[in-house]
Amino acid sequence: MAKNNKQKIEEILTRGVEKLIKKKSLLKKLKSGRRLKIKYGVDPTTKDLHLGHAVIYEKLRQFQQLGHKIIFVIGDFTGRFGDPTQKLKVRKLRSKQEVREMAKNYLRQVGKILDLKKLEARHNSEWFDKMSAEDLLRLMGHFTTLRMLERDTFQERIKKRREIRLHEPVYPVLQAYDSVVLKTDIEIGGSDQLFNCLRGRDLQKDFSQFPQDILTVKILIGTDGKKKMSQSFGNYIGIEEKLEIQYGKIMSIPDKLIIDYFELVTRVPLIEVKNSKKDLKQGKVNPRDLKAKLAREIVSIYHGKKAALRAEKEFQRVFKEKKLPTKIPEIKIKEKSLNILDLLVKIKLASSKSEAKRLILQKGVKIDGKLQDNWQKIIKIKNGTIVQVGKRKFIKIV
Amino acid sequence: MAKNNKQKIEEILTRGVEKLIKKKSLLKKLKSGRRLKIKYGVDPTTKDLHLGHAVIYEKLRQFQQLGHKIIFVIGDFTGRFGDPTQKLKVRKLRSKQEVREMAKNYLRQVGKILDLKKLEARHNSEWFDKMSAEDLLRLMGHFTTLRMLERDTFQERIKKRREIRLHEPVYPVLQAYDSVVLKTDIEIGGSDQLFNCLRGRDLQKDFSQFPQDILTVKILIGTDGKKKMSQSFGNYIGIEEKLEIQYGKIMSIPDKLIIDYFELVTRVPLIEVKNSKKDLKQGKVNPRDLKAKLAREIVSIYHGKKAALRAEKEFQRVFKEKKLPTKIPEIKIKEKSLNILDLLVKIKLASSKSEAKRLILQKGVKIDGKLQDNWQKIIKIKNGTIVQVGKRKFIKIV
Numbered sequence: 175m176a177k178n179n180k181q182k183i184e185e186i187l188t189r190g191v192e193k194l195i196k197k198k199s200l201l202k203k204l205k206s207g208r209r210l211k212i213k214y215g216v217d218p219t220t221k222d223l224h225l226g227h228a229v230i231y232e233k234l235r236q237f238q239q240l241g242h243k244i245i246f247v248i249g250d251f252t253g254r255f256g257d258p259t260q261k262l263k264v265r266k267l268r269s270k271q272e273v274r275e276m277a278k279n280y281l282r283q284v285g286k287i288l289d290l291k292k293l294e295a296r297h298n299s300e301w302f303d304k305m306s307a308e309d310l311l312r313l314m315g316h317f318t319t320l321r322m323l324e325r326d327t328f329q330e331r332i333k334k335r336r337e338i339r340l341h342e343p344v345y346p347v348l349q350a351y352d353s354v355v356l357k358t359d360i361e362i363g364g365s366d367q368l369f370n371c372l373r374g375r376d377l378q379k380d381f382s383q384f385p386q387d388i389l390t391v392k393i394l395i396g397t398d399g400k401k402k403m404s405q406s407f408g409n410y411i412g413i414e415e416k417l418e419i420q421y422g423k424i425m426s427i428p429d430k431l432i433i434d435y436f437e438l439v440t441r442v443p444l445i446e447v448k449n450s451k452k453d454l455k456q457g458k459v460n461p462r463d464l465k466a467k468l469a470r471e472i473v474s475i476y477h478g479k480k481a482a483l484r485a486e487k488e489f490q491r492v493f494k495e496k497k498l499p500t501k502i503p504e505i506k507i508k509e510k511s512l513n514i515l516d517l518l519v520k521i522k523l524a525s526s527k528s529e530a531k532r533l534i535l536q537k538g539v540k541i542d543g544k545l546q547d548n549w550q551k552i553i554k555i556k557n558g559t560i561v562q563v564g565k566r567k568f569i570k571i572v
Numbered sequence: 573m574a575k576n577n578k579q580k581i582e583e584i585l586t587r588g589v590e591k592l593i594k595k596k597s598l599l600k601k602l603k604s605g606r607r608l609k610i611k612y613g614v615d616p617t618t619k620d621l622h623l624g625h626a627v628i629y630e631k632l633r634q635f636q637q638l639g640h641k642i643i644f645v646i647g648d649f650t651g652r653f654g655d656p657t658q659k660l661k662v663r664k665l666r667s668k669q670e671v672r673e674m675a676k677n678y679l680r681q682v683g684k685i686l687d688l689k690k691l692e693a694r695h696n697s698e699w700f701d702k703m704s705a706e707d708l709l710r711l712m713g714h715f716t717t718l719r720m721l722e723r724d725t726f727q728e729r730i731k732k733r734r735e736i737r738l739h740e741p742v743y744p745v746l747q748a749y750d751s752v753v754l755k756t757d758i759e760i761g762g763s764d765q766l767f768n769c770l771r772g773r774d775l776q777k778d779f780s781q782f783p784q785d786i787l788t789v790k791i792l793i794g795t796d797g798k799k800k801m802s803q804s805f806g807n808y809i810g811i812e813e814k815l816e817i818q819y820g821k822i823m824s825i826p827d828k829l830i831i832d833y834f835e836l837v838t839r840v841p842l843i844e845v846k847n848s849k850k851d852l853k854q855g856k857v858n859p860r861d862l863k864a865k866l867a868r869e870i871v872s873i874y875h876g877k878k879a880a881l882r883a884e885k886e887f888q889r890v891f892k893e894k895k896l897p898t899k900i901p902e903i904k905i906k907e908k909s910l911n912i913l914d915l916l917v918k919i920k921l922a923s924s925k926s927e928a929k930r931l932i933l934q935k936g937v938k939i940d941g942k943l944q945d946n947w948q949k950i951i952k953i954k955n956g957t958i959v960q961v962g963k964r965k966f967i968k969i970v
Contacts, residue, residue: 255709302705310705311653314739320730322738323717332718340720340741341712347738 179240186236187389190229190438192365195372195388203359203387210242213358213386215298215349217253218273218280224410225472226394226403229438231287233362233391244293245356246284248277251302252348255341270299286413286476301355302348314347316380317373322346325369346370350377358386365390394438399428417477418499421485422566424469425493429461432468440471493565502570507555514539514551521571523563538564577638584634585787588627588836590763593770593786601757601785608640611756611784613696613747615651616671616678622808623870624792624801627836629685631760631789636690643754644682644693646675649700650746653739668697684811684874699753700746712745714778715771720744723767744768748775756784763788792836797826815875819883820964822867823891827859830866838869891963900968905953912937912949919969921961936962 183204187194194200203210214234220227234244253273281295305313322343323332331338346369353361353374361371368390375385393402396409403410411423427435433454436447453459466486473482491497505521512520515530518539524530533539534549540562541553553559559571581602585592592598601608612632618625632642651671679693703711720741721730729736744767751759751772759769766788773783791800794807801808809821825833831852834845851857864884871880889895903919910918913928916937922928931937932947938960939951951957957969 251706254706255713305705307700307703307705307708308649308652310708311739311742314742315653315737317738319717319721319736319738319741338717339713340715340717340745341709343717343738344709344712 182236182240185444186233186240189236189444190233190391191389192392193368193388193390195368195375200360200387200389204240208359210237210359211245211356212237212242212360212362213245213247213353213356214362215247215249215252215352216280217249218277219253219268220405221276221279222405222412222414223280223283224403224405224412225435225439226396226410228287228413229391229394230362230364231284232439232441233389235287237360237362238288238292244288245358246281246288246293246295247352247356248281248295248297249349250274250277250297251299252345253277255345283413296356298348298352301351310344313351314344316377317347319343327366346373347377350374353386354378354381354383357383360387360389362389362391365393392434392438395431395434397423397427399431411472413476417473417481417485418488420476421469421473421482421489424472425465425489427465429465432461432464435468435472439475440468441475442471498560499568502560502568504570504572507571509555511552511554514541514546514553515549517553517555517561518563521561521569523561523567523569533563580634580638583842584631584638587634587842588631588789589787590790591766591786591788593766593773598758598785598787602638606757608635608757609643609754610635610640610758610760611643611645611751611754612760613645613647613650613750614678615647616675617651617666618678618803619674620803620810620812621678621681622801622803622810623833623837624794624808626685626811627789627792628760628762629682630837630839631787633685633839635758635760636687642686642691643756644679644686644691645750645754646679646693646695647747648672648675648695649697650743651675653743681811694754696746696750699749708742711749712742714775715745717741725764744771745775748772751784752776752779752781755781757782758785758787760787760789763791790832790836793829793832795821795825797829809870811874815871815879815883816886818874819867819871819880819887822870823863823887825863827863830859830862833866833870837873838866839873840869896958897966900958900966902968902970905969907953909950909952912939912944912951913947915951915953915959916961919959919967921959921965921967931961 183201186204187197187200212234214230234246238244250270250273253276254268254270277297281290284290323329323338325343325346328338328343349370350373352358354377358374358378361367361374363371368388371386371388371390375388378385395401396403396407397411398407398409401407401409411420415423424435433447433451436442436450437444440447450459450464454461454464466489469489470482470486473485477485488499492499507517507520514534515524515527518524518530518533519527523539524533530539531549534546537545537547539546542560543562555571557572561569561571581599584602585595585598610632612628632644636642648668648671651674652666652668675695679688682688721727721736723741723744726736726741747768748771750756752775756772756776759765759772761769766786769784769786769788773786776783793799794801794805795809796805796807799805799807809818813821822833831845831849834840834848835842838845848857848862852859852862864887867887868880868884871883875883886897890897905915905918912932913922913925916922916928916931917925921937922931928937929947932944935943935945937944940958941960953969955970959967959969
């Protein structure tokens with residue numbers, strides 16, 4: 175164990191950290207030289223991971239690099255019911271098979287950040303599938319109903335008169351029991367997991383175990399600069415997104431997020447991040463250049479360094495030097511001429527004629543580099559005509 | 573089926589009945605000529621049954637006599653957790669074995685009222701012991717948490733800030749599932765069971781079954797004339813109590829309870845009970861005589877007719893004709909004379925000298941039929957001396 179690696183321990187306990195429970199105990203454990211069991215549990219019901227998820231995995235990676243054991247709990251049992259966190263609606267119940275499929279896909283993506291070979295992946299169906307109704311009832315007896323309903327998501331539902339199904343307050347009990355089975359030293363989670371992680375401490379004490387410590391990470395704000403990054407808000411950057419799209423999305427975030435992104439989803443040393451923050455504040459660095467560095471750092475993680483440099487060049491070609499991308503999708507068209515609206519719909523740059531018209535009026539359509547402002551225009555179609563919508567969508571007609 | 577037995581059906585739906593849900597449907601079922609499945613469930617955690625319990629069993633007996641099938645559900649699973657009904661404290665969890673033992677003893681006593689051969693006794697461990705934690709969670713998903721907490725016993729606990737363990741609101745779900753497994757037509761219960769029985773209707777509908785109807789019975793007031801009959805209030809008449817004690821306790825109830833007892837725990841036809849009520853009101857019958865009839869009727873059920881007549885005679889000897897009982901316990905004493913206080917303690921008619929003194933001052937002590945009022949008196953002891961304390965305690969010194 176990197177027992178004496180004071181600086182790395184310090185970074186683990188501060189970088190991207192929202193809350194530590196209990197800090198003293200955490201420090202003691204980390205300095206003990208013991209290989210710690212770091213638990214992170216997930217209901218693999220998300221199809222595509224994005225940078226919002228990566229915050230946790232980067233934190234786990236830091237522990238992994240200090241030699242600690244990451245126990246990745248795949249909630250293939252709990253995932254059938256779903257954690258009611260932040261959901262105002264009752265979750266639908268899923269089949270075991272459905273959740274297993276989702277888990278495979280999930281783990282493959284996690285492999286982009288963590289070393290899967292050093293990670294212990296456990297399915298909680300391992301202990302819950304053989305648990306009887308009686309054992310579950312006895313386990314539930316460790317907690318009180320009102321305590322469970324104190325959880326903010328339930329309080330919100332009660333206020334809004336939305337229903338809480340009877341099985342839903344059991345979720346934290348199951349997550350807590352995972353910690354008992356695994357004898358977890360530290361549980362890592364998002365801030366919305368704090369309540370559940372605390373129940374793990376309670377239950378471990380009831381089972382005469384030393385209670386786990388808890389580290390929750392900060393929330394990553396999405397590309398809109400406003401809300402938490404989430405697929406449902408459309409403000410996400412997927413970790414498996416195509417090179418150019420990923421690069422472009424990062425370049426589109428508001429400047430105020432740059433430093434947070436450096437801290438939460440890159441591996442640039444914290445000291446460097448702090449320096450960049452200072453430079454930015456004092457105007458010593460152009461935000462655009464810093465963002466380009468950020469994009470290169472993040473894209474390198476998911477697509478490799480070479481690809482990141484390629485994406486950077488391409489981005490500069492198209493956006494800075496206003497040149498055409500090197501690769502443009504091609505579409506064949508029989509007609510010799512077409513009304514511009516029909517053309518845009520035909521090559522799928524607009525979903526309807528009315529959208530096509532709107533795009534033209536908003537000055538978002540170019541043909542062979544020339545801005546189009548007449549939506550009634552008839553376009554003569556030549557081989558090699560390039561139609562552009564917005565900054566990033568190009569089609570070559572062949 | 574006694575399809576056309578209009579009068580008996582009428583009696584079933586009125587005698588001792590507190591609530592019917594739904595009356596029309598109940599009537600239809602009873603008149604259908606079908607052999608109905610009548611469910612009554614009990615957690616056999618009570619050691620000695622008393623007349624308060626008998627109210628239900630007499631009702632079940634009526635159904636049994638019409639040819640319907642009584643399904644007696646022994647909650648040997650649910651009994652491990654206990655129904656939180658009317659309990660303000662969290663129930664302790666019991667072992668399976670403990671509950672099984674209790675069940676055997678319980679059923680033997682039920683056999684004093686119901687024909688055990690015609691009754692189908694089922695243990696709900698039959699289906700719950702093989703139920704998985706997952707199945708239980710899915711079952712719980714049929715209900716909402718707040719609905720379950722509406723139950724009066726929980727509301728009371730919330731008001732008094734007493735805790736409700738997380739497994740407790742699951743109890744009604746389990747009881748409801750019994751009805752689904754057994755495809756119950758009618759569930760019988762005490763008034764405190766109404767909530768749970770209603771959940772049975774809910775769940776049966778979810779399982780596409782025709783919902784059970786519900787019949788709840790009235791509460792029997794104890795010998796004190798005030799509270800519900802209950803072992804913990806000490807106002808009960810046990811169905812297995814000794815002949816004379818049972819008879820004597822019935823003779824001790826307040827007159828205002830006589831008619832209720834006739835209705836709830838005897839088999840005297842309802843029309844006769846109504847006549848007695850009228851007679852009593854108009855002063856045509858002496859309450860004492862009516863109570864003697866009541867005692868004879870009840871004691872006949874539990875000890876047989878002959879024994880009942882014997883108890884009646886004995887009671888008259890001692891209480892009406894002030895004669896000595898036919899059998900008096902004997903105690904040997906060596907001393908020739910004793911202070912009266914020492915004597916009472918020695919023969920265990922008083923637990924201490926101060927109690928003995930009090931009994932004498934309250935004019936509760938007779939020796940050979942003579943009232944004793946001097947607590948300093950020295951009693952000369954002869955063979956055959958009879959000491960009496962109160963109305964019913966006698967000792968013969970030999």
